[in-house]
Amino acid sequence: MKQKKLAQKLSPLSDPDQFLDQAVERARENAERLRKDAISFVKREPEKALLSALAAGYVLRTLPVVPILGLVARVAVGVFKPVAFSYLVARAFRSRQTSVDENEGG
16 A cells, blocks of 8 residues: 555656656646636626726736746746756656666566
């Protein structure tokens, strides 16, 4: 039982490419669902959708967008470095595991 839980926790380490592909696919599915929900909302309640769009546009116009985007970019770069490092470590771990399994089997 503990080994199964450990294997589930280590699934990104066991196959990082598949884990990354699944994460991207889930993100695409979520974006598509969000788009469909937005279209459905606009069809059901066009007045509220129009007022919401106007309000969002006004708020975005009054916000200092360039500094906010700069902050988001700096945070994204700061987060990307450890994520990229983790991915490379997982790839190395998987490569090492595969070579050990091949040596044992052959």
